[in-house]
Amino acid sequence: MKAGGQTWAAGLFADSEIAERFSDDALFASFSRFEQALIRGLAKAGLVADEDATHLVKQIADFEPDGPAIAAAAVRDGVPVPEYVRQLRAHVSGPAKTMLHHGATSQDLMDTAAIETLAAINGILAKRLEILLGLLAALSARDGGNKLEAITRMQPAIPFHAADRIAAWRHPLQSLYDRLPALSDQTRLLQFGGAVGDLQALGGNAHIVAETIASELGLRWPGHSWHSARSPVLAHANWMSELTGTLGKIGQDVALMALRGNQDIQISGGGSSSAMPHKQNPVTAERLVTLARFNATLVSGIHHAQLHELERSGAAWMLEWMILPQICETAGTGLTAASALIGSIQEMGRPA
CATH class of the missing domain: 1.20.200.10 (Fumarase/aspartase (Central domain))
Incomplete structure (x- = not known):
């Protein structure tokens, strides 16, 4: 945490260990865990074949996002996720590709x-x-x-x-x-609501997908967004x-x-x-x-x-x-x- 651009003040107020938890790398790692857990949830709900889900999860885990491109796009989008997902879609392949980010x-x-x-x-x-x-x-x-x-x-x-x-x-x-x-x-x-918070894109499968994501991430699904x-x-x-x-x-x-x-x-x-x-x-x-x-x-x-x-x-x-x-x-x-x-x-x- 800097006082404006004054680096001399960093020693007074900054905490590098905690700042690292808010870094781009930490954020993108969390995005990756979420997207992998979502695919596993879709597979558990029968919306993605198990073999296809395994292949897609491995590709998501191997993905290395272009941070500067995401930062530039965030000025336009107001959030880093759209560009992250766009890059991720370009990276993955296979029958389950269309289910990437589905419902989220x-x-x-x-x-x-x-x-x-x-x-x-x-x-x-x-x-x-x-x-x-x-x-x-x-x-x-x-x-x-x-x-x-x-x-x-x-x-x-x-x-x-x-x-x-x-x-x-x-x-x-x-x-x-x-x-x-x-x-x-x-x-x-877990935060999971889809486009407007009601998970309507998942229909009757919403609960099982949400519970799976929560379990994979070590979080609790409160039953709603x-x-x-x-x-x-x-x-x-x-x-x-x-x-x-x-x-x-x-x-x-x-x-x-x-x-x-x-x-x-x-x-x-x-x-x-x-x-x-x-x-x-x-x-x-x-x-x-x-x-x-x-x-x-x-x-x-x-x-x-x-x-x-x-x-x-x-x-x-x-x-x-x-x-x-x-x-x-x-x-x-x-x-x-x-x-x-x-x-x-x-x-x-x-x-x-």
Whole structure:
């Protein structure tokens, strides 16, 4: 994620591991899996001979799309699928060629790819959350008995312990971690609706084809399309915004503690100032605050993208594509930065 064309900012905000999940290669790999699963579903429904389906599936698996041509055509089509399918049709041969992409539409491939991407990102975030929770537990074990002064409404309150403040950081993160498996399970939904969402091109075979595709992809078929109902995407975006908000609270607390001085916290590796060489700025803490505010802004955009007119919206869909990768990268970057911040704490509070 770049700040415009400013590559210097990439280290502050980008997450290459998560960005890779939104790459062209990842998208086209998902398209290929969908088209292979669709042919197997058509074969199971008796619409394609098994031998022909096997031949076609192998050809789909061997297909290497022309990415630049797809990118150029997407400006015209507003979506990469039509050019992908055109190239794929030119690549395959055999009696079942006419059944390629039968019963599906562009949104089925795009939304299913998004769900697969989010599932992969969930795995990344879960591992990073585990690391952060472990660091917080270790910090509490080391410094939890140290004294701190509680602050309420920006005024000194009463004495308490470092463990109390650490717990206020850790508990919401633990809750987010505990909720992630259910979120993943509830949203691993196949998107399959065909031209207008009712799978009419497949008639009475629609259910068996859909169930086969879902089984092949490790997803769940909800029994209907969700072309204009964006709850799976919204659920993920909301969770990630809550995550970055929780991390931002940690960053804000650490920055304020650093302002109060060594009696509250001592941190290594602060950022330098061009004018005041004595300073060690709490840059990583500040990043967490910025990332939290950025995702809080982006999640509003995802809710705007919920508004599809009638059966499908091109405009709302494009907005979702613009925003969702940034929300995911911001969440990933936040977790990495938070672990670095907690790891940099040399001492929290004063020994009792």
